[in-house]
Amino acid sequence: MFNYQTTLGQAEFENPIFTASGCAGSGKELSQFFELSQLGAVVTKSIMLKARSGRATPRMAETPSGMLNSIGLQGPGIDLFLENDVPWLRNQGATIVVSIAGESVEDYAVLARKIRAVPGISALEVNISCPNVENRGQVFACHPETARAAIQAVRRNIGGELPIIAKLTPDVTSIVEIAQEVVAAGADSLALINTVLGMVIDTNTMRPKLAGKTGGLSGPAIRPIAVRAIYQVHAAMPHVKILGMGGVASGQDAFELILAGASAVSIGTATFGNPMAAMKVKEELRNELVDHGFDSLREAVGYAHRSEGNL
Amino acid sequence: MMGINSSAKQVLAEIVSNKKVGAYHHMVFAVGDLANSAKPGNFVAISVGGESSQLVLRRAFAIYRTFDRGQSVGLLEIVVAPHGAGSTWLANQQPGAKIDLIAPLGTAFGIPTEPVRALLVGGGYGSAPLFGLSEVLKNRGCRVDMVLGASTAMKIYAPLDGKRSVSSLTITTEDGSTGKTGKVTDAMREIIEANEIDIIYSCGPMGMLEAINDIAEEFNLMHQCSIEESMACGIGVCMTCVLPIKGEDGVIRMLRSCIDGPVVAGENVIWKAKRTIPEGTWGA
Numbered sequence: 001m002f003n004y005q006t007t008l009g010q011a012e013f014e015n016p017i018f019t020a021s022g023c024a025g026s027g028k029e030l031s032q033f034f035e036l037s038q039l040g041a042v043v044t045k046s047i048m049l050k051a052r053s054g055r056a057t058p059r060m061a062e063t064p065s066g067m068l069n070s071i072g073l074q075g076p077g078i079d080l081f082l083e084n085d086v087p088w089l090r091n092q093g094a095t096i097v098v099s100i101a102g103e104s105v106e107d108y109a110v111l112a113r114k115i116r117a118v119p120g121i122s123a124l125e126v127n128i129s130c131p132n133v134e135n136r137g138q139v140f141a142c143h144p145e146t147a148r149a150a151i152q153a154v155r156r157n158i159g160g161e162l163p164i165i166a167k168l169t170p171d172v173t174s175i176v177e178i179a180q181e182v183v184a185a186g187a188d189s190l191a192l193i194n195t196v197l198g199m200v201i202d203t204n205t206m207r208p209k210l211a212g213k214t215g216g217l218s219g220p221a222i223r224p225i226a227v228r229a230i231y232q233v234h235a236a237m238p239h240v241k242i243l244g245m246g247g248v249a250s251g252q253d254a255f256e257l258i259l260a261g262a263s264a265v266s267i268g269t270a271t272f273g274n275p276m277a278a279m280k281v282k283e284e285l286r287n288e289l290v291d292h293g294f295d296s297l298r299e300a301v302g303y304a305h306r307s308e309g310n311l
Numbered sequence: 312m313m314g315i316n317s318s319a320k321q322v323l324a325e326i327v328s329n330k331k332v333g334a335y336h337h338m339v340f341a342v343g344d345l346a347n348s349a350k351p352g353n354f355v356a357i358s359v360g361g362e363s364s365q366l367v368l369r370r371a372f373a374i375y376r377t378f379d380r381g382q383s384v385g386l387l388e389i390v391v392a393p394h395g396a397g398s399t400w401l402a403n404q405q406p407g408a409k410i411d412l413i414a415p416l417g418t419a420f421g422i423p424t425e426p427v428r429a430l431l432v433g434g435g436y437g438s439a440p441l442f443g444l445s446e447v448l449k450n451r452g453c454r455v456d457m458v459l460g461a462s463t464a465m466k467i468y469a470p471l472d473g474k475r476s477v478s479s480l481t482i483t484t485e486d487g488s489t490g491k492t493g494k495v496t497d498a499m500r501e502i503i504e505a506n507e508i509d510i511i512y513s514c515g516p517m518g519m520l521e522a523i524n525d526i527a528e529e530f531n532l533m534h535q536c537s538i539e540e541s542m543a544c545g546i547g548v549c550m551t552c553v554l555p556i557k558g559e560d561g562v563i564r565m566l567r568s569c570i571d572g573p574v575v576a577g578e579n580v581i582w583k584a585k586r587t588i589p590e591g592t593w594g595a
Contacts, residue, residue, distance in 0.1 A: 025548035029315045051594035053565050056587045058541040060551035065365040067543060071550045074565060211586060219367045272544035273367045
């Protein structure tokens with residue numbers, strides 16, 4: 001019997017296929033296509049303290065094997081989110097990972113306090129790497145000190161057993177250094193990678209295509225960057241579990257991230273092209289693992305790191 | 312906020328026919344029973360480029376019309392303007408090819424309960440959903456006048472059988488290659504002044520819709536329009552296709568054109584602020 005279960009920190013999941021934050025709406029939209037309880041977890045759209053309109057449009061530009069977005073964390077704010085979205089997801093039998101984003105270290109502390117008492121949440125993703133903010137200096141995961149401060153604020157306020165997954169950006173000189181900082185600050189697990197900062201210029205208007213000028217690049221175009229980041233971080237800290245993401249659209253793609261060191265895989269942009277993408281990847285990855293002779297997902301995690309002598 | 316169209320389904324649909332009409336392609340898909348749940352104004356999101364494509368996002372098309380001939384032969388028709396890589400790929404697909412599509416999506420044109428006088432205005436292939444709408448309106452006893460405009464004759468989409476359901480059809484082109492020379496708004500004024508129009512329905516480029524809305528406001532007419540904004544998913548999960556729209560509570564929100572639209576009341580769209588976040592928007 002093949003064992004598809006996985007863990008991130010102390011949290012256990014039935015299977016390793018998650019949605020990626022910001023790529024599953026409130027969950028309601030996708031539930032028209034499949035049962036959310038079939039996912040390893042629903043990772044909700046990063047939620048902030050207050051309601052947020054997001055950035056001006058156009059917010060989207062398709063690119064070769066990918067897309068740029070500059071949505072800017074549009075959402076209802078934590079209070080309405082906890083009142084409406086979380087209970088709804090719980091009723092669907094979904095395993096829930098809540099993603100939070102703040103504008104200040106204090107925001108992260110307050111968000112953690114609001115979530116600590118909420119039942120039915122399996123883990124907390126702390127998004128410290130959203131590229132769609134006015135000031136790049138506000139991307140916490142770009143600097144070891146700010147990354148540490150944000151994660152510490154959550155760790156001190158979350159209490160209990162709720163695992164913290166720190167979401168990092170590959171847009172840094174050394175993602176291993178940032179990863180080590182956030183783990184030292186109390187992150188149990190890491191989400192790798194957020195979108196990569198990019199830009200498209202419209203050759204007709206001869207101006208940036210997005211209203212926000214820059215946007216986050218996602219989709220298969222960034223998969224090699226995700227594989228590299230996961231591989232580097234897993235090599236440095238093999239005991240820290242990684243939720244991998246970045247352009248996964250097939251079981252083979254997911255397998256690549258697992259081999260690099262991911263214990264679970266989020267499906268993001270692929271869902272925009274195919275609402276059933278996560279279910280397709282879930283089935284294909286399982287077949288991929290079985291075909292390669294693995295009895296469990298766990299055996300395959302980081303398998304690309306084995307020494308030369310091993311087959 | 313609204314939810315996704317509860318009739319929406321993902322199907323692998325065979326192309327039944329693909330014919331070039333002027334600058335466009337008229338394409339017919341065998342979609343089965345979802346044909347009977349589509350309403351004028353709804354759209355379809357189509358996967359393009361095939362398995363190994365670098366085009367990762369669906370393309371959205373207004374549904375031209377559907378035929379419900381029972382479960383196995385329900386047909387869905389669209390009009391494709393091949394201008395980018397995705398629409399060109401689709402327009403080049405031949406009958407027999409299987410296409411991954413999701414439909415029906417989004418809101419539909421509101422149909423009045425009383426027989427009213429309706430003016431339907433379309434720009435380019437934005438005329439497509441208006442023929443199905445005129446059919447429904449005519450069956451409700453409405454009088455339908457239609458104005459279609461484009462830059463040039465090749466870009467007017469006005470099939471013969473579509474014209475049967477309209478009382479009058481006025482065509483305008485900017486280069487004068489067919490119909491009246493000028494814009495749809497010029498022709499609209501004449502029709503509104505000559506007839507007692509109750510409601511305007513429109514579909515076309517955003518700049519045109521804004522000009523139509525100005526006329527609707529000037530003559531104090533209801534206006535339902537089919538809006539658009541750069542869209543990634545079509546099913547409400549990505550939050551890219553938003554526009555500032557005023558709700559019944561008077562609050563402006565950035566609403567998704569794929570779920571709260573594409574058909575919205577023109578009076579609620581903050582036209583002057585399009586492509587910005589207007590002051591006072593919820594969460595701004």
